[in-house]
Amino acid sequence: MSTSLLCGNGVGLVRERAMATAIQGSLERLYRIDRVADVGPFMVSADGGRESLIVRESEGALEIALHVPALQRAVVDLESEDLDPICQLIEGVSHFVYLSHRAHIGRETTALEMELQAEVDKWVVLGAAIVRFDVRSSARLRSRLYERVRFQHEERSDLGRRYRVANESAARFVHGLERRFLSRNRFGELHQALRVFFGHGQRDKIRLGQAA
Numbered sequence: 001m002s003t004s005l006l007c008g009n010g011v012g013l014v015r016e017r018a019m020a021t022a023i024q025g026s027l028e029r030l031y032r033i034d035r036v037a038d039v040g041p042f043m044v045s046a047d048g049g050r051e052s053l054i055v056r057e058s059e060g061a062l063e064i065a066l067h068v069p070a071l072q073r074a075v076v077d078l079e080s081e082d083l084d085p086i087c088q089l090i091e092g093v094s095h096f097v098y099l100s101h102r103a104h105i106g107r108e109t110t111a112l113e114m115e116l117q118a119e120v121d122k123w124v125v126l127g128a129a130i131v132r133f134d135v136r137s138s139a140r141l142r143s144r145l146y147e148r149v150r151f152q153h154e155e156r157s158d159l160g161r162r163y164r165v166a167n168e169s170a171a172r173f174v175h176g177l178e179r180r181f182l183s184r185n186r187f188g189e190l191h192q193a194l195r196v197f198f199g200h201g202q203r204d205k206i207r208l209g210q211a212a
Contacts, residue, residue, distance in 0.1 A: 013043055016068050016089060023093040023125055030124065030191060031198045036100040039093055042066050050152070051088035053095040053114075062103055066092045078129060083144060090125050094118040098198075112162050113202040116209075119146070119170030120197060135182045142178070146171035169209030173197065176212025 017040040024039045046052070046067040054065040071085050098117050102109045122145055123138075130137050146167055153160035181190035197208055 013045060013068070013070075015071050017043055019071065019086075019089060020068070020093050023090055024097055026125060026128060027094065027097050027121060031195055033097075033101050034104075036104045039066065039096050042096065043068055043092075045070070051092040053092060053099070055099065062099075064096065064099070066096050068092050078126065078141075083126070086126075087122050087145070090122050091118040094121040110202050112166060113205060115162060115166035116169055116202070116205045117198065119166045120173060120194070123170070123174050124194065133182075134185075135178050138174070138178050138182055142171060142174050146174070165206070169206050171209075172212045173205075173209040174212075176208075 020039050020043060024035075028035055042064050043066050046069045049067065049069070051069060052067045054067065056063045068089055069085050071089065094117055095114050098114050099109060123141060126141055126145070127133050127138060130141070149167065151160060151163055151167075153163060155161070155164065177190055177193060181187070181193065197205060200208065
């Protein structure tokens, strides 16, 4: 079999599927939700583009395709200046888990709601990869995720507003988690607060961010 065919098709997503499966499992364990479907079979290459979740309703069922960019490294380096590829993968898996769970329990969701959840899930997944995760390391991670960012869409556009609201609300919410729980090593309560956030809809997610 030609290696060029492998590189251009299945092999190009082997690493990404493995990482996505691990991320899906960690989110499901944290939020204590049952798996609706494995994310791997729904993944396709973004072909140089950015992560996107394509959803279409057909005869009462959801058809989903998760487009993801290629990861350049087999191991995620949190000290790397460019966390964007792994962040896109986390966002995509978060969208898939959130949407499939909401559909499974017959609950509607919004694009902003999914973005808010994905912004928090980036902190959750990357924070779990830090050996000594405390207030100081969380603050560094929070700065990289929510402050040192560049937005793809103009501020006044619908997408521009959506991503900025999600970013700012998640940053405030995470900062509140640091003060209330991480500073006191109260990880059980931290996890419970994250589950409450996951269960809320758009309005309450924003409220929690503003109140933090």
